[in-house]
Amino acid sequence: MLINVDNIKVYRGSIEALKGVSMQVEEGAITGVIGANGAGKSTLLRALAGLSPIVSGGIYFSNERIDRESPQQIARRGIAMVPEGKGLFPQLTVLENLKMGAFLLKDKDEAERKFQEFYRRFPMLKNRRKQQAGDLSGGEQQIVSIARALISVPRVMLMDEPSLGLAPAIVKEVVNIVLEINKGGTSVILVEQNAHMVFGIAKTIYVFETGQIAFSGPTEEVQQSKYVKEAYLGG
Amino acid sequence: MVFNCLVNGIVLGLTYGLIAIGLTLLLSVLRVFNFAHGELYMLGAVATYYINVTLGINYIVSIILSILIVGIIGIVIERILFRKVRGQLIASLVISLGLSLFIAGGTMIIFGEKSKGVPTVAEGSFEFLNQTVSMERITVAAASIILILGLHLFLKRTKLGIQMRATAQNSEAAALMGVNIDQVSSVGFAIAAALAAAAGALIAPLFFVSTSLGGPAIERAIVVIVLGGMGSIPGAILGGLLLGLINSFAASYLGGVSEMISFVFVIIILLLRPQGLVGVKGVD
Numbered sequence: 001m002l003i004n005v006d007n008i009k010v011y012r013g014s015i016e017a018l019k020g021v022s023m024q025v026e027e028g029a030i031t032g033v034i035g036a037n038g039a040g041k042s043t044l045l046r047a048l049a050g051l052s053p054i055v056s057g058g059i060y061f062s063n064e065r066i067d068r069e070s071p072q073q074i075a076r077r078g079i080a081m082v083p084e085g086k087g088l089f090p091q092l093t094v095l096e097n098l099k100m101g102a103f104l105l106k107d108k109d110e111a112e113r114k115f116q117e118f119y120r121r122f123p124m125l126k127n128r129r130k131q132q133a134g135d136l137s138g139g140e141q142q143i144v145s146i147a148r149a150l151i152s153v154p155r156v157m158l159m160d161e162p163s164l165g166l167a168p169a170i171v172k173e174v175v176n177i178v179l180e181i182n183k184g185g186t187s188v189i190l191v192e193q194n195a196h197m198v199f200g201i202a203k204t205i206y207v208f209e210t211g212q213i214a215f216s217g218p219t220e221e222v223q224q225s226k227y228v229k230e231a232y233l234g235g
Numbered sequence: 236m237v238f239n240c241l242v243n244g245i246v247l248g249l250t251y252g253l254i255a256i257g258l259t260l261l262l263s264v265l266r267v268f269n270f271a272h273g274e275l276y277m278l279g280a281v282a283t284y285y286i287n288v289t290l291g292i293n294y295i296v297s298i299i300l301s302i303l304i305v306g307i308i309g310i311v312i313e314r315i316l317f318r319k320v321r322g323q324l325i326a327s328l329v330i331s332l333g334l335s336l337f338i339a340g341g342t343m344i345i346f347g348e349k350s351k352g353v354p355t356v357a358e359g360s361f362e363f364l365n366q367t368v369s370m371e372r373i374t375v376a377a378a379s380i381i382l383i384l385g386l387h388l389f390l391k392r393t394k395l396g397i398q399m400r401a402t403a404q405n406s407e408a409a410a411l412m413g414v415n416i417d418q419v420s421s422v423g424f425a426i427a428a429a430l431a432a433a434a435g436a437l438i439a440p441l442f443f444v445s446t447s448l449g450g451p452a453i454e455r456a457i458v459v460i461v462l463g464g465m466g467s468i469p470g471a472i473l474g475g476l477l478l479g480l481i482n483s484f485a486a487s488y489l490g491g492v493s494e495m496i497s498f499v500f501v502i503i504i505l506l507l508r509p510q511g512l513v514g515v516k517g518v519d
Contacts, residue, residue, distance in 0.1 A: 100412045
């Protein structure tokens, strides 16, 4: 298993947001994490990225313990995150935001090639590259956020509700991007409230409820389970 | 009279701006409030006195050395005191309050209570529109502008500069991108300290050097950043210029009550525009 989460407990303020969560993330797969608001999904990604400290348990990446490392160190391992709320630098230009994504890249020519690749794929990015990121629409910001995380060609992408607040057409585009980067070898942990989106592309799904994992398994199993049917599919 | 006030106001204002820029940098990049920032300005002036007058070293070299020394002091202070309280405004305020007393008191023991002078280097004056401006004032203004431009180029064009701006705007995202926040904080503090020291070093020949320079300096810097809009560097410059002009004209035309009148002006401006000159409503 690429990532092993071993019974972690995490606090957000004084609230126990994760109450002993264990997960295995398979290399090369898209792993889905669904659940209601406040169930702890975002906290899980923050713990993986090193932003939220864990009070007990451990997180292992390729059998190495990473839960004591800083976000910078974890980023250097090739774990990239598309945070909740997009996590852009609002007064930096789109290009500067992308450049920050290329921060750890040793080869600057490769970074430039990636920029050109994104401009080709998203002409919007090219047109707006000198604009401040904070001035873009929600959908455009999400594209920038994802593009920025992809520049470093990460081994793992942590995506926190990428479809939130986006028009269906853009959501489709996001789905395509996720499938593409996964085909390229990047493992994806996809946190979403939009369960249908996750059912469509994930191999394994974890269902969170109030800080714990209520149910997990291969997508087909999870989709067919009574639990999920009642919670998500209305019956 | 008006022309003199204008020139004095601009020169003063630029130095206020240099100090306020540093305070702003610390607020936005490290999220700390450095109440001892005025003392770094004072140290810049005192160091220049010792290097230039006591050691007899050339004035320009003295300024550069003072800036370097205070910059290093800034790095040490950041490492020992401020790193632990990054992001905690109240804790940093309390710590820096103590630090300011320590620096001012400690320096006074060595320097003494009397003000001392640093000789002028820039002789002569310059004719402009039938008025004379001393070369001294021109060089102070020019040096300040060069420093401000230098900072602008650093922030916009260098890798460290963009890291600093990114950290100020979203420090978690910056960490996720692999930015070394500790390193950025060190450099940020060094720059802020260097700018304050530069202001002190430049102003030394124009006025006087004493260990009590710090208090008024931080008071003014606080007024400037509130005037200009917290967290905005252009605001700090504009606010500095505005306060410099207000103080200069008030001192000339109103004499004794000028400090108070200055504050009245500032209050009026803030009533009309609470976010400051450049600030955005609701930010910090």
